[in-house]
Amino acid sequence: MAEPDPPRAEQRRTWRSPDRRDEILRAAFALFAERGYRGTSLAAVADRAGLSQPGLLHHFPGKEALLAGVLQMYEKIDAGRLFTGPTATTATETSLDRLAEVIEYNASRPDAVRALAVLAAESVTSDHPARAFFVERYAEFRKGAARALEAEFKRRGQLTSEQAAALTIAVLDGLHLQWLLQPDEIDVPDLFTAFLSLLRQRPIDNN
Structure with missing residues (x-):
């Protein structure tokens, strides 16, 4: 399982927005680009989005739900x-x-x-x-x-x-x-x- 990324304060400030779900989805999309779905852990997504893993699970109950959200975001944009x-x-x-x-x-x-x-x-x-x-x-x-x-x-x-x-x-x-x-x-x-x-x-x- 991939290890969480180290803290990225500058990235967290850049991605800070009122819509926390959107922030999580963008973090997940970036990590999927770097590691793929199987190589990306929920802990890594939470860290990239500046959240705890329980905080991420408040918005997405699991990794499959997170992937579904990412694909829906892509479809909406494109x-x-x-x-x-x-x-x-x-x-x-x-x-x-x-x-x-x-x-x-x-x-x-x-x-x-x-x-x-x-x-x-x-x-x-x-x-x-x-x-x-x-x-x-x-x-x-x-x-x-x-x-x-x-x-x-x-x-x-x-x-x-x-x-x-x-x-x-x-x-x-x-x-x-x-x-x-x-x-x-x-x-x-x-x-x-x-x-x-x-x-x-x-x-x-x-x-």
């Missing part, structure tokens, strides 16, 4: 950015231009991208509490990306929009992972633009 929001239903709202916006947005928050990458990787195990969340997230992302591809690619060909959507998401996730490992070597916007250029050279079958 709803609609990855074709998964309640308004992402029309061709205009699900255009590929949104992907460019997502990439620019993610470039400004590597810690959030890292936390989601770590949690998504951990969730492939059958007993991980975030598995259902990421299964649904990727399913919705594929549907939205397929709609966006259908809107842009009107021709018929050997690659279906669903296949192209899955490949697009795989490329985006892979680029983000390489960027997290070597931020000075990987330019995600440029490389993703190059991928879209290759994709546009191949017809998409909308059937």
